[in-house]
Amino acid sequence: MKQMGSVSMNNIFGIVPSRRLGRSLGVSTIPISTCSYSCVYCQLGRTRNMTIRRHNFFKIDDLVMQLKGYQDKKDKFDVITLVGEGEPTLYEQTGELIKRIKQLFDKPIALITNGSLFFLEEVRQDCMHADIVMPTLDAWDDDSFKTLNRPFKTITFEKMYNGLVDFRGEYKGDFYLEIMCVKGITDQGNNMALLTEKINKLNPDKVFVNTPVRPPAEKWVERCTKEFIEKLQKQFKTNTDLEIPDTNLYSHNLDLYQAIIEIIKRHPLDQSSIEKFCKNREEDPEQMIKRLSEDKNVERIKYENKVFYRIKSKKR
Numbered sequence: 320m321k322q323m324g325s326v327s328m329n330n331i332f333g334i335v336p337s338r339r340l341g342r343s344l345g346v347s348t349i350p351i352s353t354c355s356y357s358c359v360y361c362q363l364g365r366t367r368n369m370t371i372r373r374h375n376f377f378k379i380d381d382l383v384m385q386l387k388g389y390q391d392k393k394d395k396f397d398v399i400t401l402v403g404e405g406e407p408t409l410y411e412q413t414g415e416l417i418k419r420i421k422q423l424f425d426k427p428i429a430l431i432t433n434g435s436l437f438f439l440e441e442v443r444q445d446c447m448h449a450d451i452v453m454p455t456l457d458a459w460d461d462d463s464f465k466t467l468n469r470p471f472k473t474i475t476f477e478k479m480y481n482g483l484v485d486f487r488g489e490y491k492g493d494f495y496l497e498i499m500c501v502k503g504i505t506d507q508g509n510n511m512a513l514l515t516e517k518i519n520k521l522n523p524d525k526v527f528v529n530t531p532v533r534p535p536a537e538k539w540v541e542r543c544t545k546e547f548i549e550k551l552q553k554q555f556k557t558n559t560d561l562e563i564p565d566t567n568l569y570s571h572n573l574d575l576y577q578a579i580i581e582i583i584k585r586h587p588l589d590q591s592s593i594e595k596f597c598k599n600r601e602e603d604p605e606q607m608i609k610r611l612s613e614d615k616n617v618e619r620i621k622y623e624n625k626v627f628y629r630i631k632s633k634k635r
């Protein structure tokens with residue numbers, strides 16, 4: 320889930336306007352940058368806690384308690400999304416958490432995942448409880464997998480892909496695939512045909528074609544051309560707008576600076592979004608940008624003709 324949003328409590332963020340799911344209330348069940356991959360395009364930078372060990376990073380009762388705070392805002396969101404700043408299936412009680420959320424809300428529950436752990440029966444079982452499961456598939460063989468996703472050392476492409484195939488065969492909910500296209504890799508030779516073959520075998524209900532629109536982990540990563548993306552979107556009959564939507568940011572945090580800091584821990588924000596956020600709160604955007612620029616914990620990154628702000632890796 321790569322959108323702008325708001326922050327209220329530690330693990331809940333939103334309501335976030337998602338290009339793919341509508342208005343989404345996000346639930347983050349893992350610490351920032353805890354993942355089984357270290358994708359070259361990751362907007363969080365290089366993964367700091369690389370793992371495939373599942374763990375209850377947060378108490379399930381605390382997560383449920385935080386979610387209860389949103390029961391009176393039910394009409395403001397369409398979907399509850401488990402999405403981490405890393406890989407959400409690393410949360411050991413994912414299945415139990417989904418069941419408990421369903422007791423609280425009459426809303427679909429989506430899970431956004433890199434799909435790397437579906438080779439584990441317990442992960443497949445947990446994910447069965449979600450209404451929408453959206454794994455990522457960027458690679459078509461072991462080389463492309465290692466180049467783009469840089470997985471944990473014991474995960475091979477075959478292991479990951481077979482896990483997806485197994486899950487697809489068992490799962491009855493909506494199965495959407497997301498692909499991230501990187502210039503110079505996805506768009507070279509017949510790579511896209513090879514990836515398409517893998518995608519088609521999974522028979523997804525939808526395919527979302529993406530290319531990096533926020534600063535990536537590695538400087539050499541560039542987005543594919545609009546023409547290439549549009550061609551793919553036609554091929555998969557999807558029509559996702561790649562631009563970062565011009566939406567109003569929202570936060571429960573009355574301290575605007577802290578609200579921005581909480582957001583840029585999770586998503587780099589471009590300057591115009593920050594300025595708009597300030598204006599909506601009737602605060603001086605120039606002062607806020609100056610403060611961010613002087614904050615030694617914040618990095619200022621130029622990407623694709625925009626200036627983004629994000630918390631420096633070690634401070635997140």
Ligand code: SF4
Pocket residue numbers: 354355356357358360361362363366403404405406433
């Ligand atoms: S993009 Fe997602 S899967 Fe890849 S390293 Fe970042 S958090 Fe992990």
